[in-house]
Amino acid sequence: MIELKNVSYGYEKKNKILKNINANIGESEFISIIGKNGSGKSTLAKLIAGIIKPVEGEVLVEGKSTKKKENFLPIRKQVGIVFQNPENQIIFNSVEDEMRFPLENLGIEGKDEIIKNVLEKVGLAGKEKQEAYTLSLGQKQRLTIATVLAMQTKYIVLDEPTSMLDPIGKVEIYEIVKKLKQEGYTIIYITNMIDEILLSDNIWVMEEGSIKHTFPKEDILNYIDEIKQSGIKIPEIISCVQELKKENISIKLEEWTMEELTKEIVKEIRK
Ligand SMILES: Nc1ncnc2c1ncn2[C@@H]1O[C@H](COP(=O)(O)OP(=O)(O)O)[C@@H](O)[C@H]1O
Numbered sequence: 001m002i003e004l005k006n007v008s009y010g011y012e013k014k015n016k017i018l019k020n021i022n023a024n025i026g027e028s029e030f031i032s033i034i035g036k037n038g039s040g041k042s043t044l045a046k047l048i049a050g051i052i053k054p055v056e057g058e059v060l061v062e063g064k065s066t067k068k069k070e071n072f073l074p075i076r077k078q079v080g081i082v083f084q085n086p087e088n089q090i091i092f093n094s095v096e097d098e099m100r101f102p103l104e105n106l107g108i109e110g111k112d113e114i115i116k117n118v119l120e121k122v123g124l125a126g127k128e129k130q131e132a133y134t135l136s137l138g139q140k141q142r143l144t145i146a147t148v149l150a151m152q153t154k155y156i157v158l159d160e161p162t163s164m165l166d167p168i169g170k171v172e173i174y175e176i177v178k179k180l181k182q183e184g185y186t187i188i189y190i191t192n193m194i195d196e197i198l199l200s201d202n203i204w205v206m207e208e209g210s211i212k213h214t215f216p217k218e219d220i221l222n223y224i225d226e227i228k229q230s231g232i233k234i235p236e237i238i239s240c241v242q243e244l245k246k247e248n249i250s251i252k253l254e255e256w257t258m259e260e261l262t263k264e265i266v267k268e269i270r271k
């Protein structure tokens with residue numbers, strides 16, 4: 001579990017960016033964090049990953065405070081983070097070196113096998129020797145995800161990893177995240193993509209440095225306005241279920257696919 005206890009943070013002393021945040025992230029939980037630009041999502045992501053430390057309060061990763069120096073390495077082994085722009089994350093020339101370096105730093109054994117397996121998982125199988133700069137932006141982002149996965153952390157924080165990618169690149173990341181969810185990873189996903197939000201267990205809405213609302217995905221219809229206000233486009237399927245609800249036809253969806261919706265409507269008609 002990751003616990004945020006009365007966490008406040010400011011880049012400058014007088015200007016608090018995050019104000020008194022209290023929240024928990026449970027094992028194998030998938031949380032989507034949404035909110036307008038500047039609401040503090042990236043700052044919160046960095047706090048959760050232990051990259052920056054709270055000015056007040058504490059972030060505890062399985063009981064270990066990110067404020068303590070001796071916890072730095074153990075927390076690195078438990079929480080991985082992927083940022084928006086892969087160009088700023090890749091340091092080494094080859095795909096393999098990029099993945100190997102953190103593994104060496106953390107003293108992880110069986111590197112070749114891990115690298116091979118993880119590259120397969122992100123759709124970059126056999127690219128060990130490729131020069132990283134020759135990868136497409138989408139491939140680069142998958143490499144940064146692979147680098148984190150190779151570290152075998154239990155928690156993974158993704159800060160808008162698809163925002164710079166084209167539609168195909170977005171779908172490729174979506175498929176990886178779906179796999180990670182199935183594998184029981186704990187995922188903290190900052191996103192403005194409704195498809196990802198619909199994969200999550202719980203949603204946090206950030207506003208001006210606070211977590212204004214938290215709700216389980218099942219309650220999404222009660223928070224449509226908040227979601228819209230975060231700058232997220234509501235897809236037709238959600239509007240459709242909402243309209244049905246107004247007609248007192250209550251439909252519960254798991255996957256939010258058209259196929260699932262059609263099946264549920266057919267069931268209603270045949271009742
Ligand atoms: N390195 C920094 N130094 C000073 N202020 C920053 C820095 N990074 C972000 N901020 C400010 O913190 C606030 C929250 O930013 P951020 O966490 O990036 O929000 P979001 O990810 O939701 O867009 C913004 O007002 C932003 O200008």
Ligand SMILES: [Mg+2]
Pocket residue numbers: 041042043159160
């Ligand atoms: Mg951000």
